[in-house]
Amino acid sequence: METLGQVVKAVQEQRENEKVMSMVERWEIPSGNGSSIWANKGDVLDNYLEKAISIIREQYMNNLSLKSVADQLYISESYLAKLFKNRMNYTFLELLTLYRMKEAVRLLEQSD
Numbered sequence: 001m002e003t004l005g006q007v008v009k010a011v012q013e014q015r016e017n018e019k020v021m022s023m024v025e026r027w028e029i030p031s032g033n034g035s036s037i038w039a040n041k042g043d044v045l046d047n048y049l050e051k052a053i054s055i056i057r058e059q060y061m062n063n064l065s066l067k068s069v070a071d072q073l074y075i076s077e078s079y080l081a082k083l084f085k086n087r088m089n090y091t092f093l094e095l096l097t098l099y100r101m102k103e104a105v106r107l108l109e110q111s112d
Contacts, residue, residue: 048073049083053095060099066092 055069069092070080084092 046087048075048080049087052080052084052092056096056099060096060103064096 051073052069055072056064066081067077070077073080081092084090084095088095090098
């Protein structure tokens with residue numbers, strides 16, 4: 001039998017997972033028609049994040065690191081790390097892992 005504390009923790013984890021998956025689902029919004037998950041396309045900070053997420057989407061199956069993404073954007077690792085944490089409330093590695101899990105689920109659902 002589960003204790004009340006275990007039940008509360010499970011509910012909190014479920015809510016957090018739903019919140020994160022909702023955020024990851026927003027990555028599927030196409031940017032070709034001008035819609036984006038970013039409120040202000042002119043904001044340089046958001047532009048870096050949008051490009052970083054684009055790199056994650058295109059290269060998630062490779063050995064991707066914060067350094068490799070920062071190098072592709074010509075910015076420092078620490079700057080990119082702060083952007084992720086301050087704007088997304090998740091670290092680069094957390095978001096990369098979530099995206100990989102999302103893609104794994106998608107691939108499993110497509111397989112017979």
